Amino acid sequence: MNMLEVNNVSKIYGSLHALSEVNLTVEEGKWLSIMGPSGSGKTTLMNIIGCMDKPSLGSVILDGQDITQLSLPQLTEIRRDKIGLIFQQFHLVSYLTALENVMVAQYYHSMVDEKEALLALERVGLAARAKHLPRQLSGGEQQRVCIARALINYPKLILADEPTGNLDESNEAMVMNLLHQLHAEGSTIIVVTHSPEVSKHAQTTVVLEHGKVASIINN
Amino acid sequence: MNKNQRFILKTLFSSLIRRRSRIAIALLGVAIGATVLLGMVTLCYDIPRQMGQEFRSYGANLLLMPANNQSTMPMTEVKKAVDLLPSDKVLGVTPFRYDSIRSNQQPYTIVGTQFDQVSKTSPYWKIEGELPKNPNEIMIGTDIAQFAKLSIGSTMPISGKSKENSRFDEELTITGIVKTGRAEDNFIFIDLNDLETLLEERNQAEVVEISIMATQDELQRYIQTIKEHSNTVEPHLIKWVTQSEASVLGKLSSLLYLVTLVVLILTMICVATTMMTVVMERRKEIGLKKAIGATNKSIAKEFLAEGLILGIIGGVIGVICGLIFAQVISANVFGRSIVVEFYLIPTTIVISAVVTIIACLIPVKRALEVEPALVLRGE
């Protein structure tokens, strides 16, 4: 079964074609990486897949639902239930502890459960830092909190935008390791990156250039 | 309370406690607004009242005179009439009794009165020396002093006829000289009791001046009441004083109202801009929460709660400062303590909460309208 189908998607900002007629298919449980230089449209594509933006043309079918037809509240619902987001800049709430940052996702999803949140942190190796504020954590630790937050609601799709962009090598390895574990457990993973190193972890790599799919590589 | 509610309350307090500098700014803003609101409105209420009291320096505004063309009225009747007035508003009641006497062949008018009341109903009298305290002491008008070349401490022989037609001759000591620029400059003032002894007639007054804190309408009502209850005493409005007071006081009050209005509008906008700046800073946080699946409603609710708490705390601080503000002004200008309308206190807190919430929600609404992707990406 296909987790994601992107059919003829274009995104046009004025006269700028950020994406033109992109076609993609991701099967459930696969790891896809979207690679390309800056300005190739990969972030735009990720925003569309992540239900944070709508395409100008074309359709996107996520888990059997055409998300281009949905209203904003419905998109919010999809984001909450099906997608776990990992950002390059982590985007943690500055005044909440690591644990609370994970619980925020639970709160908006359904019901907070401190034990479960703590387990998620333990899983990313941060149980000891649960009561720390983001500014007391290193970049790698912050990204791991971000991952814990992304996986807490058991999303079907994990979307990571340059997850290692701000990290050193050892932290990069740790983050990729976590993604592998999630993949092994059956999550579908899409990683947007400009680094060939990171994209090698994926089963399939889609290379974007000037808003178009330039090539599809199966690793 | 379920776990979710407990959690969101906890994050709310985290937001308030861990963002100390921002919260301090926001609280300061709200507190300034509330201070000005309560302070100005309290003053608005109280100052016309206080000013009214100041206007009593113009002296009596109500006159009691004998009815039915009698020349005098019994003091017992006067007392009955005065008892009809609200005692806490009456500042002074001064009876006057006039009689003609001669001193060194010159005719003079002697006025018997109660000196302790005169200083209340006619605070504008300029008195050199002291008010008479003992029998046989008098105060004279400045024109007499000049004309007869008399000064404080000198004596003045007087002679006259009592009501029983017996002649009296007295040697009176001058303790003070009064200057008003009016008829009083030509009068000799003596204690009413002493004059009554000389005249051998007690408890009669020709005119009674009353200084009472009241508006013109209230005075008209008092006059009506006295007219209904008494046929020996006739009340008169001193229109010269009341009408002018009404017009000047009216202007002063409307000046105050307008100033208050202007100050309030401006301060409220200032409070709102501060709150907006503080909230605008959190666009990213709003974007993130939206990205991880928060609905607009739940985010708005969080900010509403935060605004409510800030508004209430700031309002309470403002109420305290506002009372001090009003008190300082009242004490400095009028030397009196302010009268606070107590319902203004909760009203102020409610208004500051409402303004804070509105000021919070405007930027939140704007942030919510933007796609989370844009907020998270762009600066």
Next chain:
Amino acid sequence: MFRRMLLSVLVRQKKKLFLIALTVALGVSLATAMLNVMFDVGDKVNQELKAYGANLNIVPKGAALVNELYQLDDKQDAIQYIKQDDLVKIKMIFWAYNIVDFAPYLTTQVMVNGKPVTLVGTWFNKHLTIPTGDEVDTGMLAMKSWWSIEGNTMKDDNLQGVMVGEAIAKQLNLKLGDSIELTSSTQKITLTVNNIFHSGGVEDNELYVSLPVAQNLANKVGLVERVEVSALTTPENDLARKAAQDPNSLSRTEWDTWYCTAYISSIAYQLEELMPDVRVKAIMQVAESEGSILQKTQLLMLLLTILSLICSALAISNLVTANVIERSTEIGLLKALGATNTSVAMLILTEILIIALLGGIVGYFIGLGFAQIIGQTVFGSFVEPKMIIVPLVLIMVSLITLLGSMPALRIMMFLRPTDVLHGR
């Protein structure tokens, strides 16, 4: 580069800086309005207090003792009079422009239906040409604002008309338009009731006619008995009180200050200087109370102004702080790029000062508008914009924005670029 950065901030951060400009504009408009009203409120309230009528009484030197009280017929010869021709001099003293109004009075007894009645001759609203070239309208009607008058406004050239006090009208059963026959010791004339008035005082028992009519009846052509003057005065202070006792006790400089200030005592003194054989008496009831109310109002406005200035200062500085805190990332970046604290501070201060000045200029004019609204609504007159307020407000804006930036700058000094850039 400094200029370029400054420009780009000013252009690109429009929205945020707009809030600062708005707040400064509001603060400044508040300050301008309050200061303008405060500086003007004395004059305005002083004008209003003229509702209480005259605060000076001019009487002939020798008349002090007699007529006001007794009205003894046998004493009449002792009364001296003021020459009507001297009256214009009232408008020729140093403080001529502070003389709002004046009216002469000549009182005489007449018989109506065999009863003695007091008749007063006066100017109602007389047009005068002063030898200095000025023209003024002056008279009793403007001074007796509390009288309620029935009938058409009485004119000075109406020599057949009479204003009748309410009490006497009732007593004689007179209505508007009725004829009334007056007899004096020498003449007999018939007048028409032009007005019936209520004053709430002794005037209700009197008749008021144009001055020449009374002069004829009393056989005192060209003479008046006393003059009531309403003057704008400065509240009394120690100097004025000392002078009121005896002007000769003042030192030279004290005397100059006193003479050149519109104290009631100096106006009285100047009137006595110019008009021969008169005594000018301050009516204490009006003069004293006027002073106290004026002072209270001015003090009240001063305190309100100070407190609202403090409030707007706090609001502005608060917003500046909020703005700088919000921009901590940008500041951290500049510092990371090697900017010193001083250069960052300079950049921010210049930027905020420019914005504040722009807002201040707008605010100044808004404030003038507010002051006019207040002046027009409350006093029905124009509030004179005082030039002194411009530098005052300018200094205030600069100081407040500088002081307001202090907490923000302090925060900035301790900002470590790494903290900000790593989003901690």
